[in-house]
Amino acid sequence: MKISEIVRNKAFWCLDVLTGGKKRHHYNDIKFIVENPTSQKSIDLKNRNLQNLLEHAISTTQYYQKYNTGNLIEDFPVINKNIIRDNFENFRSKKYMNLPKYTVSTSGSTGTPFKVYQDKRKRIRSVADTIFFSEMAGFKLGYKLTYFRLWNAFEKKGKFTQWVQNLVPVDVFELSKKGEIQNTLNILSKSxxxxxxxxxxxxxxEICKYLDKNKSLPVANTLRSAIAISERLNDYTKQAMYTHFNVKVVSRYSNVENGIIAQQLLEKDFFRINEASYFVEVLELDADTPVENGKLGRIVITDLFNYCMPMIRYDTGDIGVKNTIDSKIVLSTIEGRKIDVIYDTKGDIITINLVLLVNKYSMIKQCQLIQKSVGKYQLKLNTEKEFMNEEELLSEFKVYLGEDANISVEYVDEIPLLASGKRRVMVNEMMNS
Known part of the structure; x- marks a missing residue:
């Protein structure tokens, strides 16, 4: 590590010591459980965390008050975003009503944006989760982190926060513009x-394909780790990242409303579940019963540390396959929402999930973008009340689709799931026209 990186690392942990060492405590707890998931101590810790959460939810929330402490996790109902939205106040813990809380708005990547509240301990737990799982991928606190994201859909970090966290935000939409990939590579090679x-x-x-076409470009081997989020990491990208940057990229399974649920190991393709912070189930596509190992099902999680707004048996909207490897329960496959490739009005490909843009509009329950023909699109919206920001939303989509995009809006009561259990959020119907 460089001197500046060591300083950032030491400063972070020293500040933690001065404020009670809570992050270190959670970090050690996560590390022990994830690395020793089948030990009796880990089993006891996981069971205690689950029971404490269930008892807290029963005694302090209106939604769960009808259950009793003798109930097993299987006796609790499976919930989803819409259930939480429709019963928002009933999910809030009365014990935390007057305590500091943090509002977390989801990315809207599923077409169903909503917010949840988190308490201070949950926030600390999420920070510790991030540190530990990033270290598993080769990252160390203090390294320079380049974060590729559709930043217009999220709260932007200030310059001071970027400096403190050694963070470089890159908007993925900007990568498609002339010279932006080269600029990113130049910064890396000179760093x-x-x-x-x-x-x-x-x-x-996109970066790897650019390098494939420009093989003479030198790339310095200063990249220590790479973590892929939000989308499926295909075999080409994994191999190309190793070829061009000599780094083994791993895929992380997480969401905004909860945190890091699972992550691949450097040498393996399966996902190690974050059993320290979540109780993870894989249920049948059409029933709330567990699937057999090796069978596709819905990924349902219980967040063990959000006491401000307990989320028990929360259907993430993703599907996956559970298996047992070396006596450990893992996710061998994870699939998110189906996203088709669509084109802007100039005919350029857009693979970014533009539905992320609905994040700031809390009254939208579901959203789906459909390309009907060249330059013609349909936006399906399921809203809980009259939507007064239609023109503003359309303007945001036109930034990416083109100012001359013809976008019609249709208000619907529901956007149906596919037979696979997934919901398509970006659809290209041009081939059918």
Whole structure:
């Protein structure tokens, strides 16, 4: 590590010591459980965390008050975004009503944006989760982190926060503009820092394909780790990242409303579940019963540390396959929402999930973008009340689709799931026209 990186690392942990060492405590707890998931101590810790959460939810929330402490986790109902939205106040813990809380708005990547509240301990737990799982991928606190994201859909970090966190935000939409990929590569090759990347798998793929076409470009081996989020990491991108940057990229399974649920190991393709912070189930597509190992099902999680707004048996909207490897329960496959490739009005490909843009509009329950023909699109919206920001939303989509895009809006009561259990959020119907 460079001197500046060591300083950032030491400053972070020293500040933690001065404020009670809570992050270190959670970090040690996560590390022990994830690395020793089948030990009796870990089993006891996981069971205690689950029971404490259930008892807290029953005694302090209106939604769960009808259950009793003798109930097993299987006796609780499976919930989803819409259930939480429709019963928002009933999910809030009365014990935390007057305590500090943090509002977390989801990315809207599923077409169903909503917010949840988190308490201070949950926030600390999420920070510790991030540190531990990033270290598993080769990142160390203090490294320079380039974060590839559709930043217009999220709250932007200030310049001071970027400096403190050694963070470089890169908007993935900007990568498609002339010279932006080269600029990113130039910064990397000239950097004296230990560099890490975090971002959409599609951004890595776009960069690698650019390098495939420009094989003479030198790339310095200053990239220490790369983590792919939000999208499926394909075999081409994984191999190309190793070829061009000599780094093994891993895929992380997480969401905004909860945190890091699972992550691949450097040498393996399966996902190690974050059993320290979540109780993870894989249920049948059409029933709330567990699937057999090796069978596709819905990923349902219980967040063990959000006491401000307990989320028990929360259907993430994703599907996956559970298996047992070396006596450990893992996710061998994870699939998110189906996203078709669509084109802007100039005919350029857009692989970014533009539905992320609905994040700031809390009254939208579901959203789906459909390309009907060249330059013609349909936006389906399911809203809980009259939507007064239609023109503003359309203007945001036109930034990416083109100012001359013809976008019609249709208000619907529901956007149906596919037979696979997934909901398509970006659809290209041009082939059918």
């Amino acid at each position: 004296n820092s230990s560099n890490s990347w975090l971002g959409y798998a599609s951004a890595y793929e």
